[in-house]
Amino acid sequence: MPREGLTGSRIRERRSVAGLRQAELARSLGISASYLNLIEHNRRRIGGKLLVNIARALGVEPSVLTEGAEATLIATLREAATDASLSAEETGRADELAGRFPGWAEVLAAGHRRIATLERTVEVLNDRLTHDPQLAASVHELLSTAAAIRSTASILADEKDLEADWRDRFHANLDQDSLRLADSSRALVEYFEAGQSGEDTSSSPQDELDAFLDANSWRFDAIETGEKAPGDIIAAAPELRQRAARQLAGTVLQRIAADAARVSLKELQAALAAHGPDPVALARHTGAPVALVLRRMASLAEPECGLVICDRAGSIVFRKPAGQFVIPRFAPACALWPLFSALNQPGQVLRIPVVQLGRGRTAFDCFAVAETVGEPAYNMPPLMQATMLLLPVAGPAPVDALQVGSTCRVCPAERCPGRREPSILREGV
Amino acid sequence: MQNRNALWEEGQMSNHVLLVEDEVNIIEAIRFLLSREGWTVDTHSDGSDAADVIRTRKPDIVILDVMLPGRSGFDILEELRSDAQTADLPVLMLTARGQSRDREMAEKAGVSRFMTKPFSNAEVLTAVRDLLYVHRQST
Numbered sequence: 001m002p003r004e005g006l007t008g009s010r011i012r013e014r015r016s017v018a019g020l021r022q023a024e025l026a027r028s029l030g031i032s033a034s035y036l037n038l039i040e041h042n043r044r045r046i047g048g049k050l051l052v053n054i055a056r057a058l059g060v061e062p063s064v065l066t067e068g069a070e071a072t073l074i075a076t077l078r079e080a081a082t083d084a085s086l087s088a089e090e091t092g093r094a095d096e097l098a099g100r101f102p103g104w105a106e107v108l109a110a111g112h113r114r115i116a117t118l119e120r121t122v123e124v125l126n127d128r129l130t131h132d133p134q135l136a137a138s139v140h141e142l143l144s145t146a147a148a149i150r151s152t153a154s155i156l157a158d159e160k161d162l163e164a165d166w167r168d169r170f171h172a173n174l175d176q177d178s179l180r181l182a183d184s185s186r187a188l189v190e191y192f193e194a195g196q197s198g199e200d201t202s203s204s205p206q207d208e209l210d211a212f213l214d215a216n217s218w219r220f221d222a223i224e225t226g227e228k229a230p231g232d233i234i235a236a237a238p239e240l241r242q243r244a245a246r247q248l249a250g251t252v253l254q255r256i257a258a259d260a261a262r263v264s265l266k267e268l269q270a271a272l273a274a275h276g277p278d279p280v281a282l283a284r285h286t287g288a289p290v291a292l293v294l295r296r297m298a299s300l301a302e303p304e305c306g307l308v309i310c311d312r313a314g315s316i317v318f319r320k321p322a323g324q325f326v327i328p329r330f331a332p333a334c335a336l337w338p339l340f341s342a343l344n345q346p347g348q349v350l351r352i353p354v355v356q357l358g359r360g361r362t363a364f365d366c367f368a369v370a371e372t373v374g375e376p377a378y379n380m381p382p383l384m385q386a387t388m389l390l391l392p393v394a395g396p397a398p399v400d401a402l403q404v405g406s407t408c409r410v411c412p413a414e415r416c417p418g419r420r421e422p423s424i425l426r427e428g429v
Numbered sequence: 430m431q432n433r434n435a436l437w438e439e440g441q442m443s444n445h446v447l448l449v450e451d452e453v454n455i456i457e458a459i460r461f462l463l464s465r466e467g468w469t470v471d472t473h474s475d476g477s478d479a480a481d482v483i484r485t486r487k488p489d490i491v492i493l494d495v496m497l498p499g500r501s502g503f504d505i506l507e508e509l510r511s512d513a514q515t516a517d518l519p520v521l522m523l524t525a526r527g528q529s530r531d532r533e534m535a536e537k538a539g540v541s542r543f544m545t546k547p548f549s550n551a552e553v554l555t556a557v558r559d560l561l562y563v564h565r566q567s568t
Contacts, residue, residue, distance in 0.1 A: 140496045143525035143546040143547060144452045144455065145452075146547040147523075147525070148455045150548070151455060151462070152457075152458050159465075169457070170457075170458075
């Protein structure tokens with residue numbers, strides 16, 4: 001029988017504090033000691049009159065013994081245990097730990113949450129450091145200026161008989177470079193601070209597009225209802241400063257408009273009511289391609305799904321976040337994602353349960369399909385796009401779930417056939 | 430075998446360097462340093478035609494920045510190595526990105542020596558002298 005949570009553990013803890021033996025308490029309640037033992041080990045459900053009697057016997061309010069905010073604590077502890085690869089038996093004792101040692105349990109849970117936050121920060125900064133062209137250019141600027149200053153300062157210090165003209169020239173260069181260094185340093189600090197706080201500096205067209213989509217919760221009801229055209233929405237979006245960003249947004253919104261024209265929100269919701277979140281059944285029902293159905297499902301508020309689209313070269317061209325599933329912004333994504341498997345099997349719809357390592361092992365029902373895009377032409381290889389929908393699954397991950405990462409550099413998997421480079425999390429690179 | 434400093438002092442070593450770099454004040458500082466050492470210093474700041482400029486000017490050694498406008502230093506170096514005329518030309522590569530990946534890319538492209546910014550003047554002078562000395566000894 002599954003364990004029912006904290007209640008039994010808390011009864012045992014309170015009984016110990018009260019100095020009562022199990023048999024004594026059982027006798028006062030009119031139940032057998034063995035039954036109380038089962039309750040205390042969370043192997044029997046408890047509620048109603050018996051719970052009230054136990055609470056009265058222990059001198060506490062019944063609510064003190066029942067589950068409350070601690071459910072979150074237990075969930076976090078279980079997550080920490082799973083991440084640490086503890087056995088199922090040990091993981092199952094998270095509620096006992098929380099019940100008997102609530103203070104220590106909170107410390108452990110807070111530590112786990114802190115690690116998750118720091119890992120996320122590492123991911124963001126590593127992603128930027130390694131692959132962000134703007135950051136690479138900024139670092140180059142910074143270090144080139146430092147090189148110029150160092151070289152010039154050394155000349156001024158070492159050359160005792162430097163001619164006045166040269167000295168003046170190098171002094172002017174130093175002044176100029178030190179100003180540049182100050183500006184570059186300040187800009188870089190602002191950039192990193194934005195990364196740590198999760199803010200978006202909107203420095204690239206893709207950044208601006210993501211900020212725009214995020215600001216609209218990835219939904220455009222005015223397009224769904226036909227009230228506004230994509231161009232109107234883009235014109236009224238302050239986030240889209242760059243022309244390239246507006247072009248990207250135009251492509252996304254036009255696709256949303258075309259998708260909505262093919263399968264309206266009302267039709268989609270009716271199909272969902274009839275078949276549930278089953279993309280193939282929805283595609284049959286609506287007569288629309290599966291990739292379109294995946295995109296339409298991702299536009300719904302409920303269930304809240306993530307969506308990733310990549311091109312034929314495997315570059316991610318669209319990303320809608322899904323809970324704790326990390327989709328790298330700049331770094332190459334995990335090669336094990338069903339998205340890339342779909343790319344190799346055009347037309348075949350994949351349905352694979354996945355769990356992303358290092359993220360509390362939240363499970364996702366993952367649907368992926370690849371289809372050709374663009375106009376047909378003679379002697380031109382078909383341009384493919386793969387689309388992957390991430391549907392969060394409540395409860396523990398299925399045992400057969402495919403374990404994937406986000407990107408190699410921040411993936412804890414030690415022996416992975418898809419690894420491209422060492423991880424900085426476990427291998428200390 | 431004479432040591433490299435003696436060769437240098439006796440003027441037996443040729444001294445034409447081409448600096449391909451877009452940072453004006455680095456150009457100025459390195460030009461000053463190498464000029465004081467007796468080198469003839471040519472400079473060029475655009476990556477897109479840098480390989481042609483190198484072939485035309487025929488320097489004894491090239492100092493090549495990685496990040497250049499128009500074309501990366503890695504691409505330029507690969508082109509130089511694929512041309513018999515410049516295949517053995519000593520190339521000192523400068524980069525602001527000291528990541529191991531950059532070093533690997535530079536080595537794969539056939540770099541003679543790799544140096545990360547910010548560098549010291551002494552390091553540059555020593556590297557330039559060493560590279561040319563080794564090149565002379567091997568040809």
